[in-house]
Amino acid sequence: MPSASRKFKKILIANRGEIACRIIWTCKEMGIKTVAVHSDVDRDSLHVRFADEAACIGPAPSAQSYLNIPAVISTAEIFNVDAIHPGYGFLAESSYFAEICEACNIKFIGPPASVIRLMGDKIEARRAMKEAGLPIVPGSPDPITSEDEARKVAQEIGFPIIVKAAAGGGGRGMRIVRSEDELGPALEAASTEAAAAFKDGTVYIERYVENPRHIEIQVLADEHGDCIHLGERECSIQRRHQKLLEEAPSPVLSPELRKQMGDAAVSACKKLGYSSAGTFEFLLDTDNKFYFMEMNTRIQVEHPVTEMVTLADIVRNQIRIAEGEPLGYTQDDLMIVGHAIECRINAENPETFAPSPGLITAFNLPGGPGVRVDTYVYSGYRVPSFYDSMIAKVIVHARTRDLAIARMKRALEAFVVEGIKTTIPLHLKIMDDPKFRAGEISTSFMEYFLTQNGSRKNDVLATAR
Amino acid sequence: MSKPESEYKHSVEPASESDARDVATPQRRRRRQPHLETSVNMDELRELVSLIQENGFAEFELEREGFRIHVRRDFGGTDVNANSTEGRLAEIAPTPVVKADSGSKISTPDHPGARAQTAASEDQDLHMIPSPIVGTFYRSASPNSDPFVKIGSRVEPDSVVCIIEAMKLMNEIQAETSGEIVKIYVENGQPVEYGQPLFGIKR
Numbered sequence: 001m002p003s004a005s006r007k008f009k010k011i012l013i014a015n016r017g018e019i020a021c022r023i024i025w026t027c028k029e030m031g032i033k034t035v036a037v038h039s040d041v042d043r044d045s046l047h048v049r050f051a052d053e054a055a056c057i058g059p060a061p062s063a064q065s066y067l068n069i070p071a072v073i074s075t076a077e078i079f080n081v082d083a084i085h086p087g088y089g090f091l092a093e094s095s096y097f098a099e100i101c102e103a104c105n106i107k108f109i110g111p112p113a114s115v116i117r118l119m120g121d122k123i124e125a126r127r128a129m130k131e132a133g134l135p136i137v138p139g140s141p142d143p144i145t146s147e148d149e150a151r152k153v154a155q156e157i158g159f160p161i162i163v164k165a166a167a168g169g170g171g172r173g174m175r176i177v178r179s180e181d182e183l184g185p186a187l188e189a190a191s192t193e194a195a196a197a198f199k200d201g202t203v204y205i206e207r208y209v210e211n212p213r214h215i216e217i218q219v220l221a222d223e224h225g226d227c228i229h230l231g232e233r234e235c236s237i238q239r240r241h242q243k244l245l246e247e248a249p250s251p252v253l254s255p256e257l258r259k260q261m262g263d264a265a266v267s268a269c270k271k272l273g274y275s276s277a278g279t280f281e282f283l284l285d286t287d288n289k290f291y292f293m294e295m296n297t298r299i300q301v302e303h304p305v306t307e308m309v310t311l312a313d314i315v316r317n318q319i320r321i322a323e324g325e326p327l328g329y330t331q332d333d334l335m336i337v338g339h340a341i342e343c344r345i346n347a348e349n350p351e352t353f354a355p356s357p358g359l360i361t362a363f364n365l366p367g368g369p370g371v372r373v374d375t376y377v378y379s380g381y382r383v384p385s386f387y388d389s390m391i392a393k394v395i396v397h398a399r400t401r402d403l404a405i406a407r408m409k410r411a412l413e414a415f416v417v418e419g420i421k422t423t424i425p426l427h428l429k430i431m432d433d434p435k436f437r438a439g440e441i442s443t444s445f446m447e448y449f450l451t452q453n454g455s456r457k458n459d460v461l462a463t464a465r
Numbered sequence: 466m467s468k469p470e471s472e473y474k475h476s477v478e479p480a481s482e483s484d485a486r487d488v489a490t491p492q493r494r495r496r497r498q499p500h501l502e503t504s505v506n507m508d509e510l511r512e513l514v515s516l517i518q519e520n521g522f523a524e525f526e527l528e529r530e531g532f533r534i535h536v537r538r539d540f541g542g543t544d545v546n547a548n549s550t551e552g553r554l555a556e557i558a559p560t561p562v563v564k565a566d567s568g569s570k571i572s573t574p575d576h577p578g579a580r581a582q583t584a585a586s587e588d589q590d591l592h593m594i595p596s597p598i599v600g601t602f603y604r605s606a607s608p609n610s611d612p613f614v615k616i617g618s619r620v621e622p623d624s625v626v627c628i629i630e631a632m633k634l635m636n637e638i639q640a641e642t643s644g645e646i647v648k649i650y651v652e653n654g655q656p657v658e659y660g661q662p663l664f665g666i667k668r
Binding site: 040055056057058059065070071073074075077078104 | 598599600601631632634656658659660661
C-alpha cells in the first residue's frame with residue numbers, strides 16, 4: 001500500500017528485542033517510518049540499527065529506560081511520531097501509559113485504556129467475562145482476605161484449588177493447594193510473592209483443573225464494533241507457567257470446539273468494546289470443557305504461529321485498526337492452512353535453566369522452506385543480563401503436524417549459537433518425545449518431560465531458589 | 466523541534482569488529498599501510514571533515530589502496546558495553562573523530578564508573594556534565610534571555626547550566642561540581658539523549 005494514503009507516517013516502538021524488530025519489519029512493508037528507543041546497554045541491538053531513527057532514553061534498568069514513561073513520550077514528541085507500538089511486556093499493558101499517549105495526542109496501538117485496566121485486574125476481568133457469558137473456573141468472586149474465608153471458599157468448590165495473585169501474570173504469586181492444612185502457608189506465600197512482584201498482595205482462589213491444556217484464541221477487533229477470531233494456539237508446553245513452545249492449530253480441537261471457543265471470545269470482545277489484537281486464554285479440561293483464564297490486551301510472543309497458518313500479519317492489522325480502518329475481513333474469510341510450531345530460544349542453560357548472558361561468538365540462522373526466525377541478536381552481540389532471556393523464536397510451517405515437527409528438528413539442528421548456552425538442545429529433545437509427537441500434552445508436560453530426562457532435580461532446585 | 470535525523474540517530478555497527486581490530490593490532494596495521502602521509506595531507510583531511518560535518522553525516526568511510534579513513538560523528542554519551550573486555554573504542558566525540566588506519570587516534574576502552582569522562586580522549590582531563598534525561602537542550606531560560614553559562618563561565622555545584630525540556634516540562638540542570646566551562650557540546654534547541662555530554666568543565 002502506498003504510504004501516501006497512510007494515516008500514520010511515523011511510529012515509535014516502545015520496546016526492545018525481537019518484538020521491536022518484528023514491528024519494524026511490518027512498518028517497513030507499510031511504508032511507515034520507525035523510531036527506536038533504547039537503554040544505554042542496548043545501543044548495539046538490532047532494533048536500534050534497523051529503525052529509521054533512535055534515541056537512548058536511559059540506563060540499563062528497565063524502570064529508568066523502557067518503563068520510563070516521560071522519557072518515551074518526550075522522545076515521541078521530539079521525533080513527532082503519530083503513534084506508539086508498545087510490543088509485549090514493558091508498557092504494553094499499562095492503562096496509565098495508554099492514557100498519557102491519548103492526552104499527548106499520540107495514538108496508542110492497542111485497545112482503549114479502560115479495557116486494559118479492566119483486564120489487568122484478574123478478579124475484575126473474571127467478573128466482567130462471566131457477565132459477558134464466558135465460562136469461568138469455579139472460584140472466589142472477591143479477593144480473599146483471611147484464612148477462614150479461604151477455607152470456606154475451598155470447601156465450596158472442592159480441592160485441589162489454586163491461589164492466584166489478582167495483579168498477577170507469568171506464574172508468579174500462584175500456589176496449588178491439595179488439602180486444607182496446606183492452605184494457610186500457601187495463602188501467605190502467594191500473597192508475599194504477589195506483593196513483591198506486583199506491589200499488590202491481593203489473591204483469589206479457583207478450583208485447580210488437573211492436567212488441562214492451555215488453549216488461547218487470537219482475536220482482531222476494529223474500532224467500529226467488528227471482530228473476528230483467528231483460531232487457537234496450543235500453549236500447553238510451559239515450565240513454571242512460562243511458555244516454551246506453542247503451536248497452531250491445537251492437535252485436539254475439533255472444528256466445532258474451535259467455533260464454540262472462537263465465538264465465545266468474539267462475543268465477549270464485542271460486549272467489552274474491545275479493539276486491536278487480543279488473546280483470550282482458556283483452560284481446556286480432559287472432557288473438552290473450556291474455562292476463561294485471562295485476556296491479554298497486546299500482541300503476544302507466540303503470535304507468529306497464528307500468522308503462519310492464517311497468512312494474517314497481526315502487527316499490520318494492529319496498525320490498520322489504530323489508524324481507524326475497518327477490519328475488512330469476516331469470520332468466513334478465516335482459513336487455517338497446515339500446522340505451525342514455535343520454539344522460544346532462551347539464553348539459558350538447557351538443563352538447569354540458569355540464565356546465560358554474554359558474547360555470542362558464532363551464530364547461524366536456520367533457513368529453507370517454511371522456516372521463520374524472529375530475533376534481534378547476531379554474531380558478536382553481547383546478550384545483556386538486564387532483560388528477558390529470550391533471544392530468538394524459531395517458527396516452522398508445514399502441511400501437517402508431523403511434517404512441522406520434522407521441519408523444526410532440522411531447523412534447530414542448523415541453528416548454531418556459540419559463546420552462550422541456549423535452550424535449543426531442550427527443544428530438540430522435546431521434538432523426539434513420544435508423548436509430544438503423539439500430541440498428548442497438557443500444562444504438566446514439562447514436569448513429566450524433565451523427570452524423564454533427569455533434570456527434575458535441577459528444576460526443583462530452581463524452584464526452591 | 467525538528468532536527469536532521471542523521472545527527473540524532475546513532476550509527477551502530479553490529480559487530481564493530483573493525484574497531485576491535487584497530488585496538489588490538491595497531492602496530493601491524495601501520496606497517497602494512499606505509500603510504501598514509503603521502504596519500505592524504507592534513508589540509509585535505511580538514512576539508513573532508515568539514516564537508517562531512519556540513520552535510521550532517523553520522524558516519525563516513527573512504528577506502529583507497531593502502532589507505533582507509535573512517536569518520537564518525539557520535540553525539541551519544543557512552544560506550545555500549547561498559548563491561549566488555551574486547552577493546553571497543555569509546556566512540557563519543559563532540560567534534561568528529563578521525564580514525565585513520567595508521568592508528569593515529571586510538572582512545573582507551575570504556576570502563577564502568579567512568580562513563581561520562583570518556584567522551585573524547587583529548588577531553589579526558591575535563592569533567593563532563595551528561596544529560597540526565599532525553600529531551601531538548603536549551604542554553605537559556607527563554608529565547609530572549611542570556612545563556613545560563615558561556616565558555617569561561619565559573620560554575621558552582623548548584624549553578625544552573627541549561628534546561629532540558631521533556632514533555633513540556635523545563636528541567637533545570639545543575640553543574641553538580643565547581644569549575645570553569647571550557648566546552649559546550651550541543652547546540653541550543655538540539656535534542657539530546659540520556660547520557661549525552663553537554664558541557665566540559667575544568668575543575
